[in-house]
Amino acid sequence: MRSIFISLSSAALAGIICIPVGGIIEFREFWGKRALINLIQTFYSLPTVTVGLLVFLLISRSGPLGFLNLLFSQSGMILGQAILVCPIMIGLTITALGSVGSQIRDTAKSLGATEMQIIITVIKEARVAVIAAVLLGFGRALSEVGVAMMIGGNIRGYTRVLTTSIALETSMGNLELSMALGIILISISLGINLLLNRFQGK
Amino acid sequence: MAFLEVRSLSKSIGPAKILHEINLTVERGEILGLIGPTGSGKTTLLRLINLLDEPSAGSILFDGRKVSGRQEKEALATRRKMAMVFQKPVMFKASVEENVSYGLRMRGRQKRHEKISMNAMVKEVLEIVGLSGYESRDANTLSGGEMQRIALARALILQPELLLLDEPTANLDPRSAASIDSLLRSLAGSRTAVILATHNMEQCRKLARRVAVLQAGRLAALGKSEEITMPW
Numbered sequence: 001m002r003s004i005f006i007s008l009s010s011a012a013l014a015g016i017i018c019i020p021v022g023g024i025i026e027f028r029e030f031w032g033k034r035a036l037i038n039l040i041q042t043f044y045s046l047p048t049v050t051v052g053l054l055v056f057l058l059i060s061r062s063g064p065l066g067f068l069n070l071l072f073s074q075s076g077m078i079l080g081q082a083i084l085v086c087p088i089m090i091g092l093t094i095t096a097l098g099s100v101g102s103q104i105r106d107t108a109k110s111l112g113a114t115e116m117q118i119i120i121t122v123i124k125e126a127r128v129a130v131i132a133a134v135l136l137g138f139g140r141a142l143s144e145v146g147v148a149m150m151i152g153g154n155i156r157g158y159t160r161v162l163t164t165s166i167a168l169e170t171s172m173g174n175l176e177l178s179m180a181l182g183i184i185l186i187s188i189s190l191g192i193n194l195l196l197n198r199f200q201g202k
Numbered sequence: 203m204a205f206l207e208v209r210s211l212s213k214s215i216g217p218a219k220i221l222h223e224i225n226l227t228v229e230r231g232e233i234l235g236l237i238g239p240t241g242s243g244k245t246t247l248l249r250l251i252n253l254l255d256e257p258s259a260g261s262i263l264f265d266g267r268k269v270s271g272r273q274e275k276e277a278l279a280t281r282r283k284m285a286m287v288f289q290k291p292v293m294f295k296a297s298v299e300e301n302v303s304y305g306l307r308m309r310g311r312q313k314r315h316e317k318i319s320m321n322a323m324v325k326e327v328l329e330i331v332g333l334s335g336y337e338s339r340d341a342n343t344l345s346g347g348e349m350q351r352i353a354l355a356r357a358l359i360l361q362p363e364l365l366l367l368d369e370p371t372a373n374l375d376p377r378s379a380a381s382i383d384s385l386l387r388s389l390a391g392s393r394t395a396v397i398l399a400t401h402n403m404e405q406c407r408k409l410a411r412r413v414a415v416l417q418a419g420r421l422a423a424l425g426k427s428e429e430i431t432m433p434w
Binding site for chain 2: 101103104106107108109110111112113114115117121124125
């Protein structure tokens with residue numbers, strides 16, 4: 001449950017940030033837009049340990065956000081995982097909104113919608129793909145191990161999640177338990193995929 | 203002073219000049235036919251008048267006031283006095299009722315008593331376009347002709363001062379087209395001005411008092427519909 005809570009919270013936090021940011025990037029024309037989108041897409045495969053390291057430096061006691069005491073806490077893990085899934089969520093939101101034809105924007109505009117109302121209309125039109133982006137972000141957060149280990153510290157009963165448990169139990173030679181935890185993780189991933197397919201099938 | 207005046211309007215996209223110095227006027231209650239072959243610039247002209255695109259040169263005057271080249275806030279206020287029906291209308295992923303009431307909702311009709319009157323307006327306008335009882339249908343499951351009529355209802359419900367129609371009967375069967383024609387005829391003489399872009403000269407003759415002929419982005423002729431003969 002802790003794994004789901006932390007990953008769900010990080011996906012929700014990332015969603016709150018990434019959907020509007022994706023909307024702004026898609027709807028506004030600015031210098032370097034194409035390069036920015038390319039950079040975001042490059043970060044899809046950002047190694048989780050690299051994000052873990054960056055967030056560690058950011059929130060460690062001597063880091064710029066050290067005063068928040070986020071290191072080895074669930075809040076820190078949520079922040080780290082949110083940063084990890086942001087590129088994929090922003091990128092997929094841009095793709096989702098871009099797939100809504102320009103005719104929808106023109107129709108909304110000609111019917112007297114303001115710029116903000118047009119953005120909301122387009123997000124509503126692309127809602128299935130936007131929800132899919134959030135669910136994919138949730139899946140990535142749930143299955144990563146680098147951020148959870150480096151930021152959470154794998155503290156039993158507090159920041160230990162399924163992936164870090166699997167890593168620990170394997171290193172201790174408890175392969176049966178690792179396998180069982182792995183099956184639970186795969187089952188959750190399967191559940192997410194089924195949910196995703198149901199949304200996309202609509 | 204004309205209700206709508208288009209002055210030396212030009213539009214270029216890259217090196218291609220789509221419209222060359224178009225001049226025309228429309229009065230309240232008038233239906234102006236806009237006729238021309240495919241690619242002559244009819245849709246571009248309607249989009250410019252609807253302030254969806256910026257002209258490259260020239261200006262658009264609405265009630266004597268220049269409205270082109272203004273800030274978006276001002277353009278929005280002018281746009282809300284008009285409505286445009288596109289040649290290939292698209293429906294929002296929603297019910298017919300939500301599609302038809304979209305423009306009203308964007309204008310802030312959200313309060314309960316306003317919603318009740320809005321529902322009545324939707325019902326009335328659907329009756330006008332011959333789609334009574336379609337309120338709860340998914341708009342994207344309708345036929346092309348039905349979508350065209352929903353698009354027209356979506357425009358009419360706004361009671362626009364200027365109605366811009368881009369081939370509104372192109373996707374309709376003859377019977378539906380005739381009902382739309384009769385609806386447009388009923389608008390003549392009201393406070394609504396209509397610009398009707400069409401390929402159909404017969405429709406123009408029946409509905410429009412004056413006709414503007416576009417050819418290769420230029421205004422080839424402008425005059426009474428019975429006097430205009432096609433140059434192509």
